[in-house]
Amino acid sequence: MKLLNHTLSYLAIAFFLVIGIWAAFFYMNMLDEIYDSIDDGLENSKILIIQKAEQDSTIINRTNFMESNYAIHEISAAQATAFRDVYIDSTMYMVNEKDFEPVRMLKSAFRLSSGKYYQLQVISSMVEEDDLMEDLLYAIWWLYILLLVSILVINNVLLKKIWKPFYHILERLRGFDVERQESTKDIETKVAEFNVLNESVTALLERTTTSFHSQKQFIENASHELQTPLAIGINKLELLAEKTTSDLELREISDVIQTLQRLTRLNKTLLLLSRIENKQFTDTKIVDLNKLADQVISDLSDLAQYKSVQVLCIHESTFTQTMNPELASIMLSNLIKNSIVHNFEGGSVEVRIIDAAIVIENTSKVSALEESKIFKRFYKNTSANTSTGLGLAIVKSIADLYGFKISYHSQTQKHSFKIAFHRSV
Amino acid sequence: MKILVIEDEAEMQEVISKSLEREMFLVETAHDFPSAMGKISMYDYDCILLDIMLPGGSGLAVLEELKRLKKSGSVIIISAKNAVDDKVKGLNLGADDYLAKPFHLAELTARVKSVIRRKSLDGQNVIELNNLSINMNDRTVVVNGKHLVLNRKEFDILSYFVSNKNRLINKTALAEYIWGDNIDQSDDFEFIYSQIKNLRKKLKDSSAEAEIQAVYGIGYKFIVS
Numbered sequence: 048m049k050l051l052n053h054t055l056s057y058l059a060i061a062f063f064l065v066i067g068i069w070a071a072f073f074y075m076n077m078l079d080e081i082y083d084s085i086d087d088g089l090e091n092s093k094i095l096i097i098q099k100a101e102q103d104s105t106i107i108n109r110t111n112f113m114e115s116n117y118a119i120h121e122i123s124a125a126q127a128t129a130f131r132d133v134y135i136d137s138t139m140y141m142v143n144e145k146d147f148e149p150v151r152m153l154k155s156a157f158r159l160s161s162g163k164y165y166q167l168q169v170i171s172s173m174v175e176e177d178d179l180m181e182d183l184l185y186a187i188w189w190l191y192i193l194l195l196v197s198i199l200v201i202n203n204v205l206l207k208k209i210w211k212p213f214y215h216i217l218e219r220l221r222g223f224d225v226e227r228q229e230s231t232k233d234i235e236t237k238v239a240e241f242n243v244l245n246e247s248v249t250a251l252l253e254r255t256t257t258s259f260h261s262q263k264q265f266i267e268n269a270s271h272e273l274q275t276p277l278a279i280g281i282n283k284l285e286l287l288a289e290k291t292t293s294d295l296e297l298r299e300i301s302d303v304i305q306t307l308q309r310l311t312r313l314n315k316t317l318l319l320l321s322r323i324e325n326k327q328f329t330d331t332k333i334v335d336l337n338k339l340a341d342q343v344i345s346d347l348s349d350l351a352q353y354k355s356v357q358v359l360c361i362h363e364s365t366f367t368q369t370m371n372p373e374l375a376s377i378m379l380s381n382l383i384k385n386s387i388v389h390n391f392e393g394g395s396v397e398v399r400i401i402d403a404a405i406v407i408e409n410t411s412k413v414s415a416l417e418e419s420k421i422f423k424r425f426y427k428n429t430s431a432n433t434s435t436g437l438g439l440a441i442v443k444s445i446a447d448l449y450g451f452k453i454s455y456h457s458q459t460q461k462h463s464f465k466i467a468f469h470r471s472v
Numbered sequence: 473m474k475i476l477v478i479e480d481e482a483e484m485q486e487v488i489s490k491s492l493e494r495e496m497f498l499v500e501t502a503h504d505f506p507s508a509m510g511k512i513s514m515y516d517y518d519c520i521l522l523d524i525m526l527p528g529g530s531g532l533a534v535l536e537e538l539k540r541l542k543k544s545g546s547v548i549i550i551s552a553k554n555a556v557d558d559k560v561k562g563l564n565l566g567a568d569d570y571l572a573k574p575f576h577l578a579e580l581t582a583r584v585k586s587v588i589r590r591k592s593l594d595g596q597n598v599i600e601l602n603n604l605s606i607n608m609n610d611r612t613v614v615v616n617g618k619h620l621v622l623n624r625k626e627f628d629i630l631s632y633f634v635s636n637k638n639r640l641i642n643k644t645a646l647a648e649y650i651w652g653d654n655i656d657q658s659d660d661f662e663f664i665y666s667q668i669k670n671l672r673k674k675l676k677d678s679s680a681e682a683e684i685q686a687v688y689g690i691g692y693k694f695i696v697s
Binding site for chain 2: 350
């Protein structure tokens with residue numbers, strides 16, 4: 048739900064309660080006022096009738112309401128002295144409405160100069176409470192609807208205009224890509240909070256971008272700076288190895304060289320990763336993936352033979368992909384190499400090229416791997432120190448670069464990786 | 473054979489020089505841009521090893537100056553930047569080869585010998601070693617006047633050995649040379665052993681006067697007396 052309409056839902060409830068309570072009070076007050084004024088009228092009529100009764104004796108004989116609005120009955124003195132004026136609600140048959148309608152009645156007693164006591168009933172037509180209530184309810188209902196609609200309209204027109212900078216900032220955050228240089232757009236607003244928000248967001252994004260770039264730069268520089276000392280170390284040891292005559296020393300030197308080579312590999316791989324992520328592989332070609340798969344498998348055939356792993360390539364479909372050929376080759380060879388290395392003697396690797404996807408499945412002694420972890424850097428399933436733990440991270444970063452989908456799937460003693468390429472149009 | 477090593481890192485310069493001197497090359501050095509420019513304008517070299525990042529200027533400018541002076545020597549760029557565009561730029565400017573740091577000394581020796589051979593032998597490119605005769609262009613080997621049939625990888629290994637005869641060859645260096653950079657990570661390169669075994673057997677069967685010796689832990693030595 049949008050922020051604008053979110054407030055409306057609360058307002059709707061609040062208005063409902065406020066208007067409801069107000070309506071009840073209003074209705075009661077109004078009714079009270081009506082009774083008051085009718086009762087005053089009845090009182091007045093009573094006085095007029097009593098005065099007239101003194102002069103006109105025919106009035107005393109009106110025992111029925113008929114066309115007039117009063118009736119008089121004679122009563123005993125005892126009854127009269129005990130009588131108090133009462134106003135009561137009653138109903139009376141109305142000829143015009145052909146129905147019983149509510150009336151207000153004043154019952155009173157009086158004594159004429161003749162010494163006789165009479166009871167007087169004066170009536171006045173009353174408001175029909177149910178009709179009044181119905182009208183009032185309708186009016187309130189319309190008021191309520193009108194209020195909500197006007198708030199909705201005001202929200203969407205006026206507030207939208209006022210909140211425009213906010214949505215602008217929101218859009219900017221949503222579209223933020225740390226890799227992309229974005230142009231900072233100024234937001235025009237008089238609202239102090241929005242200005243502060245905009246400044247904070249701008250500062251935050253700038254900081255993020257700067258630290259991201261400097262970190263990337265650092266990794267690349269560090270890797271480059273490491274190359275020369277590594278080269279010196281390895282080359283000096285190689286010279287030393289040629290000088291020495293002792294077998295033991297040779298072994299020690301060899302161990303150090305191996306370690307430095309591991310460091311070199313790690314360094315090269317990190318550099319490769321940072322170059323992929325810095326999008327430095329810009330030249331693209333149409334890569335024939337069927338051909339490439341065959342090529343990679345043939346390059347790795349010596350390794351497969353040594354490991355006694357059978358590599359099979361099944362071309363179910365043919366397809367090409369526009370991408371950097373070097374990266375395509377690295378991606379496939381990392382995956383296939385992995386499936387050969389993490390295998391057992393006599394195991395097999397099956398490379399299946401299906402419609403716009405490549406599936407590489409291998410047998411393994413290792414049970415299922417954790418999909419959330421395998422593509423992370425430096426993830427190692429085995430403690431083999433020859434592995435850099437970066438092979439799959441590279442595959443993932445290449446896939447991410449081009450937007451390919453890479454997935455891992457495992458079933459009993461079998462692991463499979465699938466790269467879904469872009470379907471050619 | 474005279475080689476100029478243009479490299480600002482003193483220790484790097486020293487190991488390269490020492491290694492090349494063992495191969496009986498005459499090695500001179502330059503440690504920055506002005507000294508490099510001075511040397512190339514005054515002398516001729518058979519091969520120049522050129523670092524791209526130099527104090528006082530770019531190695532690429534040195535390369536441009538070399539071409540302007542129409543010097544005949546081969547140039548191998550050695551750089552810590554294994555970036556494709558640097559490589560392409562260097563090769564376009566007329567460098568003969570490109571080697572990324574860190575490299576193996578055996579690899580460097582092989583490259584140096586290869587570029588010198590290409591220039592000096594007028595396209596002949598045949599290496600004679602005792603009773604072995606290796607034609608690098610046709611990729612054929614003749615032992616005692618008889619043809620020795622080698623597969624592609626066996627020939628690559630032999631040519632690498634020949635360039636580094638009587639020297640210790642690291643098996644990683646060999647594997648990277650034959651199987652390419654992407655081979656890394658795959659264990660300890662034991663799988664190259666079967667190819668070596670075949671080559672050794674073929675050399676022995678044809679009674680070639682050269683022998684491949686395994687050196688424990690490190691790799692191999694190609695012994696030519």
